[in-house]
Amino acid sequence: MGRKPRENNPGAVMAELEDTPSTAARPTAVTSYDVARVARVSQSSVSRVFTPGASVSPEVRRRVLRAANQLGYQPNAIARSLITRRSGFVGLLIGASTNLYYPEVLSELSRGISDAGSRVLLFTVDSESETETVLTHLWRYQVDGVIAATRLDAAQLTEFANRRVPVVFYNRMPPDNPATAVTVDHAEGERRLIDRLVAAGHRRFGIVGGPADNMVSLERTESAIARLRHHGIDSVTIVRGDYGYQSGIDAFHALRREAGRDLQAVVCANDAMALGVMDAARLQAGLRIPQDLSVVGFDGAEPSRWLSYGLTTIRQPVRRMAEAAVAMLVERIAKPDIEPERRLYAGELVEGISARLGKG
Amino acid sequence: MGRKPRENNPGAVMAELEDTPSTAARPTAVTSYDVARVARVSQSSVSRVFTPGASVSPEVRRRVLRAANQLGYQPNAIARSLITRRSGFVGLLIGASTNLYYPEVLSELSRGISDAGSRVLLFTVDSESETETVLTHLWRYQVDGVIAATRLDAAQLTEFANRRVPVVFYNRMPPDNPATAVTVDHAEGERRLIDRLVAAGHRRFGIVGGPADNMVSLERTESAIARLRHHGIDSVTIVRGDYGYQSGIDAFHALRREAGRDLQAVVCANDAMALGVMDAARLQAGLRIPQDLSVVGFDGAEPSRWLSYGLTTIRQPVRRMAEAAVAMLVERIAKPDIEPERRLYAGELVEGISARLGKG
DNA sequence: GAAGGCGTTGCATTCGAATGCAGTCAATCG
């Protein structure tokens, strides 16, 4: 038995009788049946008018669009996705990180996802323990795919695979598992920074790492250490921060305690900590930068370019990376079985004025 | 005619036969029918197990949960919201603003919305002209409510009212229309800043406003001007920035050209511009702050507290404001006809070291 | 003038979960 058209949608009826403009009172959501009734066509025809590529006569299209406009009709995307089995949602997982360039990343990713015709379902993961809860909601909302700027463990990654929901990591790499990711080339960036610092004569280095469980920070500091070793520099003092500005300040003092006054260069795992180091060095220890101490960061966040800092750093091509992440995801949503792929982006070395650099 | 149970959901069948753990291959999404079949109950019972407050026997609940767990079943929130007529989505509209405190606002709002049991549908509005497109998507996704940190014009606001979708503005006030909003008390904040500056003897003021179409910036600068007039200070030089750091630098030079060298204090409509003004004044014009020039901002974003700046500013209680916004929205989702309400939050004056302040 | 074809249209069904209603069964009461 087919559905009988509703007889009692007051908003629609009112519009039908009085030709009310789209700003009229409309207590109930307008459905395709309401539009169909006003346009004197079937619900199917209304649906076809809003389905690209479907076959509708100009006359019917005109009538439907007129009625739809008059009633303020918009197709119910929820009902649509139930039958098309495509939710149109991309889940975006981000940590509640204080990373200075997060706003930029977020806005680029969001733009990219919108441009691809999907909607952004945002999940902020304050602590790792929330991840499971967040994933539960993801599954319930049938997301077409996910961009993750947070950690996922092996079991969680397996669950994505089982549910055939593609994930693309943004500047994260799950250890061991092959996964699709877009990252800046941390090793290459650190290599360039270290080479230039060493070329300028620096020999006594301090390193400020990020959180212990953060793969990115780990990769950056390990690459830096490896490259220093390559240059024959073994005695490196390492302290750990939390990626925040204040932890950079603390890290500077810790380095000074451990490494003494002949520290020549500080290599930080991100910009926020580097700025903290600069401020502590200049304003609390009275050092001149870069004459007495060179400081380098990583990311190229906006504040690092401010006149007070002019931080020497590696700038992430955020826009291109975000676009790549979205493109890779879209591709995998269309063809779920494409191989995992890690795409590396070389950062741009921003010379700045916070470090003495030899020629590369 | 009732639905006949599906006979051919391979993933579910496999799980049924082999007692496969939840990590098994599962090519098709698991539905409540699959769970029902495995648990040997009806679909209704499965539904009731996942509906808080419904009546199910312990035995059935156990069987259903076991089956659900085994199959990795999660209720399809899309199907659910189709029949319950509650999408569980809160639309979050934010500008692609460079506002330094946006990450904080975003993360607090997102947390609040999650805690309220809703999901965040994120829309970034890069330019005002996109708003219409974004709203179209909002309507299609049947959002339960919206938190807007962007401008909406009168017609758009009317459309929200017609569709009975509650909106709460975050630090925005649509002109004229009464709307529900959470804002910091701009006027009060500026009043306190100006009073303290005047009390310290400042007489020649420059003002750096924000974008011309931004109500917040307008309210801030107008309040500042009004308060200066109250103190008998009429000759104020006003320039306009775009809320970004670089525009603060430009604004400083513009002020100097127009107001000459005897400028004593610069009042900025936000922190980012104030930091630009400070850098331009110190590093480009060689002024000492606060001895030669006082600079104040507004918002209390993180970088304003950095050692290099110590900006004198009004700190927004972001967390409380975000919580209030969510609470007000939740209230209006439950009872759509509550009166519009504007809730004002007094900011905290952060004395900083970028301005000479008399006693309040 | 009959046959074939294409472009449209409407009917009926479908997606997955929630729910009103009616039926079942056991426990309790008069």
Added chain:
DNA sequence: CGATTGACTGCATTCGAATGCAACGCCTTC
């Protein structure tokens, strides 16, 4: 002991849009 209550369960329908299928014109073609 029969009746009533209450807890539980299943059946059938519903939400709103998409779509396979069949029917209907209208035009072309011989």
